[in-house]
Amino acid sequence: MTSGAFVDDNRRPFDTAVEPASSDVPVRVGFNAAGTGYHLAMTDASSASSVHAKAVTTQITHKGPISIVTVDGELDISTIADFAAAARPAAAACNNGLIVDLSGVRFMSSSAITELVRVFEHLPDGASMALVATTGVVVRPVELSGVDRVMSLFDNTSSAAAYIAEHAGTPTSGQEPTR
Amino acid sequence: MTSTSTHSPDIDGAEWNHTSPATADAATTLRRRVRRWAETMDLPDEVTHAIELAGYEALANVVEHAYQPAGRSRSTDGADNPDALTVGGRMTISARRTRTAITVTVTDTGVWHAPSPTPDRNHGLDLIEAISDRLDICGTDHGTQVTIVWTYPAPAAL
Numbered sequence: 001m002t003s004g005a006f007v008d009d010n011r012r013p014f015d016t017a018v019e020p021a022s023s024d025v026p027v028r029v030g031f032n033a034a035g036t037g038y039h040l041a042m043t044d045a046s047s048a049s050s051v052h053a054k055a056v057t058t059q060i061t062h063k064g065p066i067s068i069v070t071v072d073g074e075l076d077i078s079t080i081a082d083f084a085a086a087a088r089p090a091a092a093a094c095n096n097g098l099i100v101d102l103s104g105v106r107f108m109s110s111s112a113i114t115e116l117v118r119v120f121e122h123l124p125d126g127a128s129m130a131l132v133a134t135t136g137v138v139v140r141p142v143e144l145s146g147v148d149r150v151m152s153l154f155d156n157t158s159s160a161a162a163y164i165a166e167h168a169g170t171p172t173s174g175q176e177p178t179r
Numbered sequence: 180m181t182s183t184s185t186h187s188p189d190i191d192g193a194e195w196n197h198t199s200p201a202t203a204d205a206a207t208t209l210r211r212r213v214r215r216w217a218e219t220m221d222l223p224d225e226v227t228h229a230i231e232l233a234g235y236e237a238l239a240n241v242v243e244h245a246y247q248p249a250g251r252s253r254s255t256d257g258a259d260n261p262d263a264l265t266v267g268g269r270m271t272i273s274a275r276r277t278r279t280a281i282t283v284t285v286t287d288t289g290v291w292h293a294p295s296p297t298p299d300r301n302h303g304l305d306l307i308e309a310i311s312d313r314l315d316i317c318g319t320d321h322g323t324q325v326t327i328v329w330t331y332p333a334p335a336a337l
Contacts, residue, residue: 055207076210077239078203107210109235110303137228144309145302 055079058086066164067094068157072104075112084115091122091129097164098123101132101157108138113145120151128167130160193220196273201246201287206238209272213283216274220281226329229310230283234272236303237285237325241270245289245323280312281329288322 056073069087073079091098100116102108120129129151133139142148154160195216199205214231222230246268270287308314313328 074207076203076207076235077242078207107231107235109232109239110306111239114302136225140225140228140310141232141306144306 056082058083060086060090063099063157063161065095065168066097066099066161067091068099068101070101070104074107075102075105075115076107076109077111080109080111080115083112084118087115087119088122091119091127092124094123094127096168097128097130099130099132099157099160099164100151101160102138103132103134105133105135105138108141110141110145113141113147116147116151126168128164130154130163132157132160194273194275196271198269198271201241201268201270201289203239203242205270206235206242209238209270210235213272213274217281220276222281226281229329230274230281233307233311233327234274234283234285236307237283237327238270238272240291240301240303240325241268241285241287241289241323244291245270245287247289279331283327284324285327286322286324290320291318291323 056071056075056079058072059070061068061070067090069090071083075083087098087100098119100119105112116131123129131142131148131151131153132155133142133153134155139153142153152160152163154163195213197209197212199209210231213234214227217227217230220227268287268289270285272283272285275282275284304314304316307325307327311327312330313326315324315326315328317324317326
């Protein structure tokens with residue numbers, strides 16, 4: 001994982017790994033409705049102190065070839081490093097895809113949106129990512145950011161798993177022999 | 180450093196404010212407190228959440244951008260590194276309700292360090308703008324004040 005600036009500003013954050021949910025629309029993530037472009041302008045959250053570390057818990061489970069990160073608690077700049085420490089490796093190690101279940105999240109700041117993009121960027125080629133959320137506290141920032149156009153949002157894990165399974169139908173994860 | 184006024188929520192002008200060190204943990208604590216303040220106002224859940232989230236984003240901005248991180252103020256000869264003077268800065272959040280609006284302000288005494296490489300874009304501020312009726316940012320050499328407003332009768336918090 002890199003430190004410092006999260007995103008090279010000259011490159012679109014989502015042009016790898018997975019097609020956006022609606023591929024005919026340019027992917028643009030950001031809270032500005034006018035959409036002048038997406039820039040991740042957050043500092044590295046890893047320096048946040050740990051007094052509130054217990055304010056969030058993460059659990060990794062597996063459903064066949066799909067990995068699930070279940071998050072409970074509050075995602076803000078005090079806790080985001082803990083989430084990152086669990087979710088980034090889970091993304092990197094998953095097979096078909098990753099579900100981030102945010103049903104148990106009671107608060108989510110923009111730093112969590114930024115981190116979800118980071119997690120997405122850790123996915124292996126051919127894997128996809130889906131979010132599960134049921135409350136406005138999570139759905140609102142996710143939808144306002146537009147990040148749900150890249151990692152689809154569902155209200156239950158079964159639908160999210162079906163989405164990932166569907167998108168894992170093509171063997172894009174293996175390198176095709178060149179000859 | 181701490182002053183709270185807990186007028187009856189039914190009285191116009193109910194106001195609350197708190198000052199803390201500009202740290203991530205303090206931002207979390209202040210977020211929870213401003214939510215509790217908002218919860219006394221009998222507002223729609225969406226507005227209460229918008230107040231908590233927008234206030235927090237402004238506080239997080241102070242934590243992340245207003246003051247030079249201590250680890251970076253490594254002037255060898257010490258004395259006249261202007262950034263070093265702002266280490267250990269503070270932030271203040273206030274929330275006020277009047278007959279026509281709810282106003283949350285977050286102030287600091289630092290100078291925002293532009294998040295490179297896009298000094299004019301900020302994810303958190305965009306989110307504040309999206310969930311409030313008005314966002315004003317007033318920055319001077321002596322500090323920055325972020326003012327977030329939700330107006331009655333129909334706060335545009337979604």
